[in-house]
């Protein structure tokens with residue numbers, strides 16, 4: 694697969710200092726039947742501003758890995774560091790967007806975002822906080838829906854609010870746990886384009902779990918492919934060579950896209966086939 698790796702991308706990465714470092718991380722959960730090793734000696738370095746997707750079969754430990762970056766979980770062995778500082782708890786420098794939106798149903802879209810901004814920046818003036826909320830609602834095209842509660846919004850709109858809420862905090866790392874998994878194909882493609890635009894404008898570092906190979910090939914700089922659990926590891930990391938800004942039609946005309954797609958399919962369904970699938 695070396696032929697699929699672009700020299701340019703590799704050189705660009707090697708010039709920068711590591712930003713987020715997952716160093717020899719293992720995660721073990723004690724269970725009534727004994728210790729359950731979810732992840733075993735995982736190493737990953739992410740550069741600032743990189744877009745990294747993580748793929749692997751259900752239950753291999755993708756969320757567990759990203760939970761240790763968000764700080765909701767801590768490694769049993771090894772460490773996760775951001776700017777050289779060990780991550781031990783959640784913080785506003787790392788925001789998570791889940792598949793299930795996690796919005797408060799009794800608050801409007803505006804209020805959901807305002808609450809997050811207010812909790813992280815209690816000392817900012819009312820006017821500043823309102824401006825941040827308005828800016829981020831506009832960024833995801835939801836200015837008109839500001840007064841609606843999540844129950845009055847479509848799945849795609851709810852996920853836009855979740856993304857706006859996460860970005861309104863100005864995180865350094867945006868963690869996306871299958872954010873578009875529950876959306877229909879068209880909404881999903883629209884949101885992928887929006888996400889790339891937002892990422893391009895803000896250049897935060899993105900870690901995203903996906904089960905969708907085409908999504909990973911469209912969005913990511915690198916794709917981390919996990920082995921199966923228990924004791925999952927990073928099996929392989931692919932550099933995605935398509936130039937940016939990315940255009941879906943152009944990518945899909947590129948023979949490299951199909952070569953990579955088949956390679957990932959072979960990895961998931963032959964080399965690391967899952968018993969349940």
Ligand SMILES: Nc1ncnc2c1ncn2[C@@H]1O[C@H](COP(=O)(O)OP(=O)(O)OP(=O)(O)O)[C@@H](O)[C@H]1O
Pocket residue numbers: 722723724729731749750751752753754755756757758922
């Ligand atoms: N608190 C816990 N105690 C014991 N086992 C756990 C705990 N949390 C997760 N696990 C187990 O760890 C394994 C990995 O879970 P995780 O949610 O990280 O996988 P995943 O790859 O994100 O799965 P999916 O793609 O289905 O979301 C699973 O077998 C899960 O049952």
